[in-house]
Amino acid sequence: MSTVLTKPAAQQPKPTARRRLTLAEWMLVVAGILLLVSAVRLITGAHGITSVGQTSTALRLAVPIGLAALGGLWAERAGVINIGLEGMLILGTWFGAWAGVQWGPWTGVVVGILGGALGGLLHAIATVTFGVNHIVSGVAINILAVGATRYLSSFTFEEMEGGTSKQSPPIESITQITVPGLSDAMRDLNDKHWFLVSDVAGLVGGLVTNLSLLTILAVVMVPLSRWVLWNTGFGLRLRSCGENPLAAETLGVNVYKYKYIAVMISGGFAGLGGVFLAEVASNIYQEGQTGGRGYIGLAAMIFGNWMPGGLALGAGLFGYTDSLNLRGGGQNVHALLLLLAILLVLATAWATYRRKFLTAAVAAVSGLVLFVWYLSVDEVPSQFVTAAPYVATLLVLAMSAQRLRAPKAVGKSYRKGEGA
Template identity: 60%
Template structure:
């Protein structure tokens, strides 16, 4: 019997799962194809605001606070803690940024906003990590607490000051803005409305001129987060806590400490996003200024599959559609229907070539329907224009849901030795 078993062929070993992330050449090809399609849509429809420097600048301004909130959610969830309280931590950031910025200057405001958001993160960590409170309940409670606390603090700090009151602060000094020397020459190329060349000029001009220093800081935080979490021992320990805290504990990792690190850093990043709203986007603190951006940041994080690069892409997508509905209105959003038809057709053909004929046929059919919608209408309802950013977020999350993988221990209650 032992001879028979020894001579029996070994059972086939399943191949390791393929990495579904795009390689750099394919990613660059997709970006180039998207730019060409957007330029074609701009040339066909005459909606020049699709790639104008003003739209790009407005998109960045809308995307930065969402991206910072999403980065905050990434740090917390990689440590195994769901941070629904990002919205409240952003509220703390808006208030403390405006308060300190008014009294001691803009950079003091930035530091105070980070500290205020980190305080909110510390409260969330205390509730969830130490006392084992449900993560969702704690996050919602912190958001409610932030709204009430900032209203009370405004009565003490802003009421009676010129331009201040219970619901807003006095004007706050702006942070410096920077421009790349020579980038203004792109204006002439953009105004010529040449195919692709003018579109690239508009995008580069919007990204390289009159850029807030806080926007640059936010952009640098994306690769920094990737490097820290995926290239350092600290990041490995923090991610292990979110994947399997008991295994990490058996290797000598202080699970409680690293969960606190992740959640406090999460709150600090959300507070920085709040500082952007009150010190860059509007130069004043107003009640309810965050407008749900903390929750949208979580959606961007999920779209990005809990990774910094994908998160930044989701934030830019939402920021772009939001900027178009604010600047270009119905014409620009209507033109996006044609762009969406192109994208769906390309996705459908790609799926057919990969052998997924059913999915490809559905995508191509959707492309035809969207194209007919564009061809048979001159405008779209105003309500749809205003909801376009939110609809875009929902559609993208629905399309991306099949490839998502959250940290294995995300949201689970942990007790040492349990």
């Protein structure tokens, strides 16, 4: 008769949690990426990849994506999946333009936020009160927003001078600011094309040139959301509804109320993103101008692992790839092929060190393909440049899937008293 010896429970090895990088380590990573980008720029001669104009355009394109991502964060931290972000963006564009044309841009901002929050309210009624599947409700919101705005435009904008059933009259611009002296200095340094110095100047210059006040407001929302959700009692109760609503209920949390608040705030953020598209990006409402940014925002939120800082990085990445298309970035995308090939070589070495040989093999083959592609062409076809934002979305989600941790109760139905 054999005896199996086991360690006492107290002596069993515990699984080690993945250590988060410190701020200093993140700064080293960013510095390393900047050095690599600067080297690629000098090798390829694609000075546009870190120009002031490229950075400024990328920021402008990242803002609506980031606001949609913030909306998704608030909803999903409370346990509600918000596929309806695209529809709430659409409502924000229409209501923001409708009010902005008549009463000024800042009134448009407020009304656009309320329009997005209205979409959030409808989503909350369907999912929280009536228990409708979150995906089904979100898709319905998207369809409803398209139909409702098209109908409303037919007897509002169509009757205004300069408007049609598919677009609004021009909207008064929101004030833009440029830091005097600093903007010109950064542009001059960027034009010298020095190693690293010009790249840093291009990034800084893009952040201080023609900066809309609405952009500043949107950027402030990222750390503000981080502080509210992780440093206040309100945020703790809201997040508990997304992790374990039954436990939250036993502690006296009104789960319904917090879910409603979270989804309406989610819609408000998406509405603000829609206002940005109508009043800053184009100064006019046009049917279909959201262009799927609600879905890309959802991808940015997932890439960011349901954290404000991470989703801001994701929004910046997608905004940058989109800016390559607007600024005729065939040569720039060609240079980025070399950058990606080098990053994949580094990923191969790291995966080999970690003894993840399958991952290393995939990264090595991918890097080789990109390097051969880079050598075989002088400029990437315009069709690929146009598809770059969506390709980046798929690649980022595929690469980040292994480290993601969604709130435990997200998407699950909840009924008061179920845990009793």
